[in-house]
Amino acid sequence: MTLRTLRVNGIDREVTAAPDTPLLYILRNDLGLKGTRFGCGEGQCGACTVILDGRAVPSCDLPLWSAEGHEITTVEGIGREGALHPVQQAFIDVQAAQCGYCCDGIVMAAVALLDRVRDPSDEAIVAALERHLCRCGAHTRILRAIRVAAASIAESAAP
């Protein structure tokens, strides 16, 4: 067990854990950031996706030592009830969920995409969700929500 400092949602947080602990469990159990979810532990489903230095990555197979020194953003860092990120708002406006378990990981992938590409094509959105699985079948709504979010971000950025 070693003391490490992680920069999460813009704040430096100290955690004590074994250096090879997957970031997922640090976020959930040490920092109480439970919107990052366990789905497979093998980086195959996307439920645990966070943004690391602007890139959407699975946190379940990312060791603590390798996350140190990077800017980590979780779903709690982009918005909260009453002050939602446009992507979260779009998911609610479109009702782009059934159980919602896969959604926060997908929201993070969408935020990373929209931070990089203002007006992504449908193909680019689908490509950004390549590593994400949804079992309830909310896919078409999720894709629509991301398009709605892109439009809403573009609108608020317009002069």
Added chain:
Amino acid sequence: MSHPALPRSLAATPRLDRWVRFDDELAVTVWSGKVEIGQGIATAIAQIAAEELDVDIRRVNVVAGDTTQSPDEGYTSGSQSIEIGGMAMRQACAEVRALFVAEAARRFEVSVAALRVCDGSIGVAGTDLATSYWELAAQVDLARDASGVAQPKAAALHTVAGSSVQRRDLPAKLTGGAYVHDMALPGMVHGRVLRPPSRGARLEGLDTGTIRAMPGVVAVVVNGSFVGICAEREEQAIAALKAARAAASWRERRSLPQSTDVRDFLPAMRAERTIVGRKGDLPVAGVARRLAARYSKPYLAHASIGPSCALARMQDGHLTVWSHTQGPHRLRNQIARAMALRPADVDVVHADGAGCYGHNGADDVALDAALLAQACGRPVLMQWTREDELASSPFGSAMLVDISASLDGDGEVIGWAHEIWSHPHSSRPGSGEGVDLLAAWDIDPPFAPSKPKDVPLPGGGATRNAVPAYDFPAHEIACNLVRESPLRVSALRSLGAYANVFAIESFIDELAAAANQDPVAFRLKHLREPRARAVIETAAKAAAWTPGRQGDGIRGRGIGFARYKNTSAWCAVIAEVAVGARLEVQRVIAAVDAGEAINPDALVNQVEGGIIQAISWTLKEQVLWDSTRVSARSWDSYPILRFDEVPDIAVTVVSRPDAPPLGVGECAAGPTAAALANALYDAMGLRVRDLPLTPERIARAME
């Protein structure tokens, strides 16, 4: 005391104070036995209560599936939560409203007809006289049984029920923790269970000493072949599980069929044949032509994105389990039996989980958590692994369906025979005499599971939707029930309806082709029921279905139709596909008639989800095995539909606000499967009768 006029759940729990309470701060609590499993029921129940009570929906707090307080409404299953739970809530609230309005009428000395209820305030029309539910709460005693006399509002007066209210649980779920997986209690440890590698495997040896010595390990529980681990930190529990897996030796049986092909192993197994439906006599004369075909469907996994999880606490001899179970009251009794506790000493409190599509690992993991909490004396958050979720949850049964039809000289169907081979479709905890929880079979001494039995018609398990919806003059439906299953089987979304409707609707297309008739026209020719005709016609119109148009060798379109359970929602699905290296679904158009829609957008969401999940089952999914073990253990070995494989979907709701509401969670599964197979046939002239419609299967059919 019987209440014949009451909805089923209200008859079982008639006391009104078990359903509704007016709280301080102008709020209302309603208790439901139907739990949120990702289908949006909590919102729909709130809409129904708000409508009937005439209070703002924001005042309505729904408490569901808590054995300390909610009514026992059995399982949240079978697309019945609106039909049964919703209608009980509607009647309970109508009764409560009537009692309060009567009390206000007494107080103001006016007739009931002079009173108006608006957001909980009860006023005399045209005057300043007003009171409220909260003001009168002390005068109106709800500790009384529902009478069945109060009339719920007419559909035309609905403003909240019938509107697309947003899901109330989503904001929390989209911003952080909201599931049982996210709960925590002081002193809580993290639990993992080393599941036997195959069904019935027995633990031969495990050196627990080295595992107990691992960092953070609090307890290693070995009870017969049940091995559980508790650790201070989650990653420590995972590491200990990995070490235990490497160290354990098991005695396994080579009990699985040599062939994984349903056509090979299922008819070879011992079965009990019964005739479950008969209409008229199958024709012996006047038969110009007889066609027959055999269809199959493999075992399917639930494959939820979030592996099952439960939190358990044993405190002063009282066990509380937070669980995403579909049946909290049944689970309570089962856990009590497995742990030799009195049911009164156990409570199960529903907490949301990941999407639930039937009897998955939710109940099993609850007993795991309870056993570990008892053993280590601390609260335990017990999390299944991805492998546990895929390989140890019950599967949906494999099925085989033979259909034959007799046609007269005009191509009209004059006789229809449908014969099924299937395992039972439900082994839910508490449905039989045994203990139906995984860990209970592994502990020493083990409990026996219930004797496998199927759900009888009219709902049906293997036989669900086996009776054709078409107006054939004669039919005979037989079921060969294969009670013993090589794999653990139980309820998966739509039970036998998926395979039966796939077979019926594929075969109808084969008959239409044989008669050289358009598939839509051929169906309508055999259907009198106006609501059935309406969904087919609505879907055909929305899809711009042109009679007689043929596929071009690459692109094709197909239709499937059913009335779910023959008693619930009508659904027609049209799929447009393109066949290249794989079967690509380009567009799906559906029409559904579910009577009154409590929440039209949520209804559409459920149907869209049902279609997409059924596309996944139909194109990609099958549980395979070697001689001993199930091979579905990761997303590599059990792939499901991905974002780049999902078509555009358009669902039209046929509006029937005055008709009783019908569940829609499962109605699209069978029609979707058939629509895909029929579209493949339309495109290529290839009839594939065995699911899934993988590239390999399609290639084989081309040979």
